[in-house]
Amino acid sequence: MSLIVQKYGGTSMGSPDRIREVARRVARFAREGHQLVVVPSAMAGETNRLLALARELHPEPSPRELDVIASTGEQVSIGLLALALQHLGLKAKSYTGWQVPIVTDASYSKARILGIEDRNIREDLAEGTVVIVAGFQGIDDDNNITTLGRGGSDTTGVALAASLKADECQIYTDVDGVYTADPRIVPEARRLDRITFEEMLEAASLGSKVLQIRSVEFAGKYKVKLRVLSSFTDVNSADMGTLITFEEDEDMEQAIISNVAHNRDEAKISVLGVPDRPGIAFAILDPIAKANIDVDMIIQNASSDGMTDFSFTVHRSEYQRAMQILEPGIRKAIGARGVVGDDRIAKVSLVGIGMRTHAGIASKMFGALAAEGINIQMISTSEIKTSVVVDEKYMELAVRVLHRTFDLDKAPTEEKMKP
Numbered sequence: 001m002s003l004i005v006q007k008y009g010g011t012s013m014g015s016p017d018r019i020r021e022v023a024r025r026v027a028r029f030a031r032e033g034h035q036l037v038v039v040p041s042a043m044a045g046e047t048n049r050l051l052a053l054a055r056e057l058h059p060e061p062s063p064r065e066l067d068v069i070a071s072t073g074e075q076v077s078i079g080l081l082a083l084a085l086q087h088l089g090l091k092a093k094s095y096t097g098w099q100v101p102i103v104t105d106a107s108y109s110k111a112r113i114l115g116i117e118d119r120n121i122r123e124d125l126a127e128g129t130v131v132i133v134a135g136f137q138g139i140d141d142d143n144n145i146t147t148l149g150r151g152g153s154d155t156t157g158v159a160l161a162a163s164l165k166a167d168e169c170q171i172y173t174d175v176d177g178v179y180t181a182d183p184r185i186v187p188e189a190r191r192l193d194r195i196t197f198e199e200m201l202e203a204a205s206l207g208s209k210v211l212q213i214r215s216v217e218f219a220g221k222y223k224v225k226l227r228v229l230s231s232f233t234d235v236n237s238a239d240m241g242t243l244i245t246f247e248e249d250e251d252m253e254q255a256i257i258s259n260v261a262h263n264r265d266e267a268k269i270s271v272l273g274v275p276d277r278p279g280i281a282f283a284i285l286d287p288i289a290k291a292n293i294d295v296d297m298i299i300q301n302a303s304s305d306g307m308t309d310f311s312f313t314v315h316r317s318e319y320q321r322a323m324q325i326l327e328p329g330i331r332k333a334i335g336a337r338g339v340v341g342d343d344r345i346a347k348v349s350l351v352g353i354g355m356r357t358h359a360g361i362a363s364k365m366f367g368a369l370a371a372e373g374i375n376i377q378m379i380s381t382s383e384i385k386t387s388v389v390v391d392e393k394y395m396e397l398a399v400r401v402l403h404r405t406f407d408l409d410k411a412p413t414e415e416k417m418k419p
């Protein structure tokens with residue numbers, strides 16, 4: 001008997017029929033003798049609908065009330081799934097985040113899980129009950145409802161698996177695993193049987209929304225066995241999906257590049273004509289950090305005549321707020337010439353642990369983009385990734401070109417493998 005946490009995404013929970021299918025899959029595992037904790041997301045489109053409703057009543061809704069509203073999607077899902085399971089003759093009980101409780105910090109809309117009080121869940125499991133826990137939500141120390149950021153049900157699932165020391169955490173979604181690129185953009189993308197934890201962490205942080213970044217971080221920290229699978233296959237199928245691995249398996253066919261990730265959720269801000277002296281980066285970014293706005297890429301140009309330009313990217317939803325902080329207040333304080341922004345950018349990245357041992361990946365990447373006439377606005381690299389910012393309208397083209405250039409549609413061959 002194993003303890004398994006299964007997370008089902010929005011499309012998997014998208015209609016009464018889909019919920020019945022989820023219940024049948026859960027029932028299959030329960031009847032095989034496993035203990036099950038199930039974490040559903042809100043039904044497809046529901047979180048967007050709720051957030052749009054809020055914005056109809058207030059152009060800048062209070063973050064606290066937004067979380068109160070957005071969290072209800074998952075509450076509906078847990079109740080419906082409990083009913084579907086009970087109808088199949090199983091014992092099932094639902095919990096909202098605050099009922100567990102899943103305790104988080106107080107950052108509304110992007111709260112972090114601090115701890116899980118899982119005693120009641122353990123008792124239910126011991127009695128043979130399927131426990132259903134709402135994804136995406138928690139409660140802070142002052143009893144405020146919080147949400148974990150878009151895609152946060154993945155993190156609820158993995159955090160519960162870590163807390164309960166589950167044998168496996170299965171993320172069921174609308175694709176049958178992690179692919180070499182988003183299959184919606186690259187039809188010839190290939191499913192990976194395995195991906196290393198480090199590559200998955202990079203891909204998630206670079207925008208592959210198949211797993212929320214924090215879920216991958218949790219999996220790494222607590223060594224949760226994590227697998228991505230489809231909820232659209234036959235409930236009795238033995239699909240293995242994609243396993244996130246922690247060891248570099250010597251026997252594993254390891255391509256130099258694992259996948260191409262993309263992200264259109266960012267915006268670029270440039271502070272122009274900044275005096276090039278100590279403390280300027282701090283003067284620009286400290287107020288941004290104090291407003292709890294995360295900064296991703298940062299570029300400062302070489303100065304000429306003691307002046308330089310300073311550019312960085314933020315999440316698109318925080319773009320306006322960041323612009324308001326800089327213009328005119330910070331611009332005037334540091335004596336900069338101007339602040340310009342662009343929220344129609346996209347980031348496209350190559351990810352692969354083989355980059356550590358192979359030179360020339362970045363130049364091949366830049367050459368492939370140049371051949372298509374795609375201008376690179378920003379570049380950032382780490383040991384296992386190279387990212388570029390391009391005009392949003394070229395994003396899909398860039399993803400396809402890179403997928404083709406690095407032969408990701410073909411299984412790794414000898415010369416593509418590590419030496």
Ligand code: ADP
Nearest residue numbers: 009010011173174178179181182184208209210
């Ligand atoms: P869920 O609602 O189940 O959480 P998501 O929409 O959040 O599903 O994530 C699954 C989607 O992630 C897929 O439908 C696919 O379009 C997208 N995706 C992006 N990059 C990848 C990738 N490398 N492999 C698989 N899916 C990807």
Ligand code: ASP
Nearest residue numbers: 041047136150151152153
């Ligand atoms: N329902 C939330 C969202 O749409 C959480 C999730 O699906 O993981 O972002």
Ligand code: MG
Nearest residue numbers: 009151209210
């Ligand atoms: Mg998701």
